[in-house]
Amino acid sequence: MGQLDIRLLGPFEVRRDGWVVPVPGRKVRALLAVLALHCGRTVPVDVLGRALWADDPPQRLRGSLQTYVGRLRRVLGDDAIATEPTGYRLDLPPECVDVRRFHQLLDAGNPEQALTLWRGDPFASAISPWLEEHDAPALVERYLTAWEQLPDPDIPELHKLTTRYPFRETLWLRLFTALRDAGRSAEALDRYETFRTHLADELGTDPTPELQAIHRSLLQGHPTDTRQGLPHDLTRFFGRDEELLQLDRLLRSSRLVTIAGAPGAGKTRLSREFAVRFADRVVLAELALAPSVQTAVDEALGETDPADLLLILDNCEHMATAAAELVGRMLASCPSLRILTTSRVPLGASGEQVYRLPPLAPAPAIELFADRAALVAGAHPQDRSTVDLICRRLDGLPLAIELAAAWSRVLSPRQILDRLTPLLQDAPGGQRTMSAAIDWSYHLLSAPQQLLFERLAVFTGGFDLAAVEAVAGLGDELLGALTGLVDHSLVLTVSLHDGHVRYRLLEPVRQYAASLLGDSPSLRARHAAHYLTVAQQGDANLRGPDPAATLIGLQPDEANLLSASSWARTQPGDLVLRLATATAYFWEHRAYVNDARSRLEEFLDRGDPALRASALTRLGRLAWRQRDYAAAKAAYEQSLALRLQLGDEPGTARALRNLALVAASTGQTSYAVELCQQSIARFRRSDDDQGRGWTLTVLALAHFEDGEWDLGAERYREALTLSGSNGGSALALNARLGLAYAAAATGDVRTHRAQLTAIVAHLRKASGLIEDPEWLWASTSLAAAEGRHHAALRLAGAATTQRSGSPEPPPR
Structure with a gap:
């Protein structure tokens, strides 16, 4: 019959003499997988029954099994499977099964060769939950242990493994030591910080003493290296050796140096090259498209300690006065901070050294x-x-x-x-x-290239192909014209982490194109219409199951959204209110709550009743986020009146729920309960389980306010049931948070941890931990209850600062 090779360490596969042998049917594959794991030994009938049917075996189990054994014998041969009084046995040499060879090689102390057998998740396509629960974990454990024992492991593979198993500290230890031994201590330190933050954020714990010890050894052997915001230049840098040395001398004698020069003189590239060659700790803040100097600096720095840091402020000329004021305050408050700026004109700040960049030699x-x-x-x-x-x-x-x-x-x-x-x-x-x-x-450009070049000036910052197609037109000539502009370096390409490509014009080039374009109202209208569509889609997705991914996707278009909104302010009609409404949740996530509120308040009279009702809903939410409960109530009441006027039953139910949230937040619990009951009745009439579930979460909060923890927990359990099969939905996560709070309040630490574990597991699947601080507060209370006081303090700090500009109160 030839030599059989049964492969279970990855996609399920059977080969005979190197040729693939089809094994039809899910249960037949599961049967063979279980028999192969115990090759040469009898597998009891009840074990095979659980592997094939879990907890629901057929009444005539032996007869049903015999049917699948018969099918498997037709594939492997009649003599391959023996029938015994208590079960069945696969009569093949153990070497025919890759799992058995894997164990033999590991037992013989040969992990390198054993790991070559591993092709992916065990039993893939064998489709047996029983195998995945009972046998796969032990195999994965031996696989990971083998990697940890390798004398010279592959670093890229270790990176993948730590990403997939982020809480396995022995893998991280192996990665840190491998990077250190490879002379990559700076990278090891960076990865350690990623791991430490991950543990603190998700579990509220610290690395083990062993990991902390290797971290200390890395610090002693290598200085901490911080490089935030510096792009990796893909082209070579030429000359400027004397200029770089002069900058170094100036920054040693003065803590504020400005590189001044004409457009295109190379100010930006020189500042980055200086950072690469002369600075260990550097942060770059781009000001060209930022709404303010303070915003750009805050986002660039994050939580980085400015001590002994070089901060680069690029393209300051249009914000020179504001930049001068900010750098003055920063330098006064941090004596070891140095700042390098680039600008067409000096900032005029106190103590500023101006270096006028000469032409390239x-x-x-x-x-x-x-x-x-x-x-x-x-x-x-x-x-x-x-x-x-x-x-x-x-x-x-x-x-x-x-x-x-x-x-x-x-x-x-x-x-x-x-x-x-x-x-x-x-x-x-x-x-x-x-x-x-x-x-x-x-x-020298062709006519279509010239036309496209002029029209690209309407974009602020980068843009993608979809935006060019929607705004610039040109039909079939578009791709050829765009390719020509890229070839001639008038348009630059930017590759994103997800593989997509965006485009941008350097500022001197964009200004030249804008001088040719003029006002062009029709083009501005198409630009605003496109970004209204982008904002509306983003608005819907931000309220979906994966808001973090949506936020990341929208951020590159932030400058264009602002530009479209600014232009719409000057136009008649409701476009400005539609943009303000569609972008409200985005600006809330970006912590620009004041700006979002002011835009909604200024243009509320521009829309029809339906649009005004939506705008008022968002205005109420923003006010509630800022704990301006009077303004929130007023906005929600106006929205409710409009929904009733329109006969909008679901909208009315939501407006009642929003008013209930404000009432619960201000201690008016009886009124909140009454409003929730009205909302639930309307959602029930429209058969909207999700809407009813969300209202139940507000009703639960009202019960919590009254100290009725058990009653509130019951409402959260009802909401969790209504969330359906998607345990990672926003409603399910909110309900689990509520159950975690109830458990914390009643001292049920076990349930508290179980609910938080489920929340973190789902958030990690959904592109990372979303920015809502509620789960951090719940983790804080858990850490405190378990006696992990250092972790509790750190988590409380993270929760407090999570929403800069719109702080939320700790849950009561």
């Missing part, structure tokens, strides 16, 4: 042109004297040189020079040189 300028030309043409230009003339005509401005070099695919250096010369004859200043270089590139 001739030799590195030629190297820069040659390098960028080779990227598009495939070879370095041979005519160095002509390239030298081009660079001199362009005043040594790096961006202008790169734009000129981008035409090397279709033009020789001499042709580039001939076309540049007339444009540059009357442009002695650096800024005019930059403008002339862009102008020259623009006039």
Whole structure:
């Protein structure tokens, strides 16, 4: 019959003499998997019954099993399976089963060879919950132990394993030691901080003493290295050695240095190169598209300690006064902080040293042109004297040189020079040189490329292909025109972590395009309409099962959402209110609650009753988040009146629930209960279980306010039942949080931990732990109840600061 090979360590597979043998049927595969695990030994009938039917075996178990054994014999051969009085036995050598070989190799002290047998999750496609519960965990444990025992493990694989098994501390220990032994201590320190934060956030615990010991050894052997916000440049950096040394000298004598220069002079790239070469701890804050200097700095720093830090503020010219005020306060409060800024003009701050960036020297300028030309043409230009003339005509401005070099695919250096010369004859200043270089590139574009280039000026910050298609038009010519602009370095591509590509224009290039575009109301209208659609879809998804992923997806479009809203303010009609309503939840998640409230309040009169009702609902929510309960109640009452006027039954039920939430938050529990009962009755009439479930959670809060913990827990259990089969839904997680609070209040630590464990498990599946601090408060109380006081303090601090700008009170 040939040599059989039964593979269970990964996708289920049977081979005979190297050829795949089909094993049809889920139960037949499960039967073979169980028999193979016990190859050569009799497996009792009741064990096989549980493996195939779990807790619901057929009445004639032996007869049903015999049917599947017969099918399996037709695949393996009649002699492969023996029938015994108590069960069945697979009569094959143990070496025919990869699990048995795996155990033999590990027992013989050969983990390297044993791990080569592992192809994925055990019993995949065998489909037997019994196998997954009873046999898979032990196999996974031996697999992980084998990895931990390897003398020279593969570091990328260890990274994957720690991601998949984030709480297995022995794996993390192996990763840290492997990175240390490979001379990558800085990376080991960074991964340790990730692991420590993960433990604190999700379990409220600290790493083991053994892990803390290796962390101390890493700190002693390697300085802490912080590099936040610094992008990885994909192109080579040329020259500027003297400039880098001069910056180093200036920052040693002054704690505030500004690199000043014309557009395209290379200020940004020089600051980043300085950070890479001279600074161990550096944070970069981009100001070009930020709503304010304070916001950009806060987001860039996060929780980083500013002591002994180099903070880079890039593109300060449009916020120079505000930047000067902020850096003055920061430098005064932190004596070891240093700040490097880039700007077209000095900030005018006290103690500021201004370094005016000179042109790129001739030799590195030629190297820069040659390098960028080779990227598009495939070879370095041979005519160095002509390239030298081009660079001199362009005043040594790096961006202008790169734009000129981008035409090397279709033009020789001499042709580039001939076309540049007339444009540059009357442009002695650096800024005019930059403008002339862009102008020259623009006039070499095709008509569709020119049209697209002008229209791209409507975008603020980056944009994706869908946005270009919706806003810029051009039909079938779009992709070709966009490709041409990328090829000519007028449009840059940015690859995101999820594999998608976005595009952007450098600010000098965008300003030139904007000067050509003018006002263009129709284009602005298409831009606003597109981002209204983006906002509306995001608004729906932020209230769905995975708000964290939605938030990450919306953030790159933040500048365009602001730009669309600003333009809509100047237009008649309800567009501005629709944008304010659709973006309210997004700005709430981004902690811009004041701005979101002011936009809704200012334009409430712009919409029809249905739109105003939605806007008032969001306004009430924002006010409630800020504990402005009077404003929240007023907004919700107006929304309720409009819903009743419209005959909107589900909307009316939601408005009643919102009013009940405000009543419960202000101690009016009897009124809250009455409103909840009205809401539940309306949801029941419309057969809306989810809506009824959410109202039950508010009713439970009202009971909690009255100290009726058991009654509140009962309402939360009803809500959990109504959440359906999706245990990771927002309603299910909210209900579990309520049950955790009830358990904490009544001293039931076991139930408290069980509910929080379920919550964290689901949140991890949904793109990480969402930013609502409620589960952190619940974890804080659990840590305190279990005597983990250090963890409780840390969790309380995280919960308190989770929503900067819109603090929520601790649960009462």
